[in-house]
Amino acid sequence: MRFTEHELTVALTGAAKTVVAANRKVRKGGKDIDTVWNEMDRHQRYKVLDALGDQILPVLVALPDVEVEPGTRPSYTNSQVTETITGLVGDELGKLRRAVVIKARTSLVQTALASVPPRLDPDALINASGEPT
Template identity: 70%
Template sequence: MRFTEHELTAALAGAAKVVLAADRRLRKRGVDVDTAWDQMDRYQRFKVLDALGDQVLPVLVALPDVDVAPGTRPTYDDRVVAEVVDGLVAKGRGRLRRAVEVKARTALVQAALAAVPPRLDPDALLSGDDL
């Protein structure tokens, strides 16, 4: 799938917020994930995004092309994402560990896809209708 740089950045940030929301310390303090994300400095955000980039970005790039109507997000069935993830996961793991990794990474990629902003209509951008 061909994503723009902005879409990939938004997808990675969305996945990072999902991982951040799973942090027990954050939930215990009762802090909203968006507030916690905003309170992080640039280096802290970089560390989270860097760790997730190797897991999410190769899958997003390897997804098959789909037609995305303007105003909608690209969506994929869990089975399609799991097949792509399965092809990218290292082969040297045990069967159970591999299955858990595929399932977890599939959920992470689906969270990233949910964070992709809706596609814009390129014709409307050229004509200035949305301005």
């Protein structure tokens, strides 16, 4: 499946919000993650997105192609995601560190995939006169 730029951006942002929400200060503050995200300045958001982009985007691009029906999200099994990540991680890490990286990235990528908006029907984007809306 080829993700659009918008889908990749939304996926990365969803994963970033989850990472920020896991921060102890954010959890103890009791604020909604969207409020916390909006209160962050652009540089703070950039740092989080940049750190996660190197981990998530290559995996999303390397995932196998699947058919996605309009109105649904792309879904992959943990084994498909893990297999893709395993191929990308390489062998330079130690056995334990490699296992931890694969498990953590699998979780991040699944979170990102859950944030992807449902696929739109391309035929619904054309109005009655045959022109794109």
